[in-house]
Amino acid sequence: MAESQNQWDFGELFSKEEARRVLSVSELTKKVKRQIEEGIGQIWVEGEITNLRRQSSGHIYFSIKDDNTQLSCVLFRGVRMSQRDTIEDGQKVVLQGSLTVYEARGQYQLIVKTVELQGIGALQVQFERLKSSLNGEGLFDTARKRKLPSINERIGIVTSLSGAALRDVLHVVQRRQPTLEIVLVDSRVQGVGAETEIIKGIEWLNSWARNEPLDLILITRGGGSIEDLWAFNEESLARSIFSSVVPVVSAVGHEIDYTISDFVADFRAATPSAAAEIITS
Structure with a gap:
């Protein structure tokens, strides 16, 4: 019986002819990056936001974590979504995006396209957003409230x-x-x-x-x-x-x-x- 092949077998990065070739760090990083980007594609992943940083450039950098590990994430300025201004450390989220490698550090990260808030955190954000909207419309104005008999x-x-x-x-x-x-x-x-x-x-x-x-x-x-x-x-x-x-x-x-x-x-x-x-x- 033929032995099954693991789809994430990084031995495929190199042909037998290349097995003894010495690579530079940049060359190795590019090969790993290509394998990750082509082999994994778009994914959904859940975790808790930590180390969130908003840059003057408009980009947002953060990590998501579970009990065992962390994943670096970036939400670029050009990605439009209502959650940009409300995400913060400690929130449970489900993210959709694509994995890549930040070559300067040899670090893989998630390029975020979609953010879904989860649990009570999501409800609290929804509450504050509606509260602000209705208050802006004047629904909470004390001047319109009637005195009780x-x-x-x-x-x-x-x-x-x-x-x-x-x-x-x-x-x-x-x-x-x-x-x-x-x-x-x-x-x-x-x-x-x-x-x-x-x-x-x-x-x-x-x-x-x-x-x-x-x-x-x-x-x-x-x-x-x-x-x-x-x-x-x-x-x-x-x-x-x-x-x-x-x-x-x-x-x-x-x-x-x-x-x-x-x-x-x-x-x-x-x-x-x-x-x-x-x-x-």
Whole structure:
């Protein structure tokens, strides 16, 4: 049986006739470079960014690493992408590009063409970008925010009927203002498509308020990870809150959690219970 040949067998760099030829460092480096560029081509690779340096030339140099090794990378000035200004040390990324050898150092490196941010880092970048964009449009302007009624007689709540947030709100209402009328709209508050259900709840309550008095709308849920709360960071929900004729109170997560919905709402409460305290004061 013929012995299989490894496709990365660098013995192929040299013919038998060349086996005893002494090469200069430059000649050897060029041969290795050609073998890498022709033999590997375009690749995808994942890792964590480290040692990132932005040069005055516009080029960005960095490495990606895993537990065992590092790979040098370069993102040239001419490669246009939104991530150029947001990538930083510590981010998990998937890169697409081509391997080559930087001949002056005899060091192989990745010429980056595409950057995909991964995990929480990617969500945080997406959050900051949308926050900046909507703020620039004026959706967060305090001048347009409406004061809440000093006395509320009827409110709408959009949340999960089985969630802890609703139980917390109702407990406070029962203690402080048991006569408060509540119009409940059941909605998922987590997962793909949850923002669509919340939007429908806001729209339904606005439609209902055209014929019946409604003092405000509360959108709320309990705490969770950034992924759990992500429905409240969707642009479509932010614009729905902004367009609501009825004032909107956002009470999402714990005191340290901030969502896009919090910034665009007429009032942000730190927790569901805090929202209920304010509404019934």
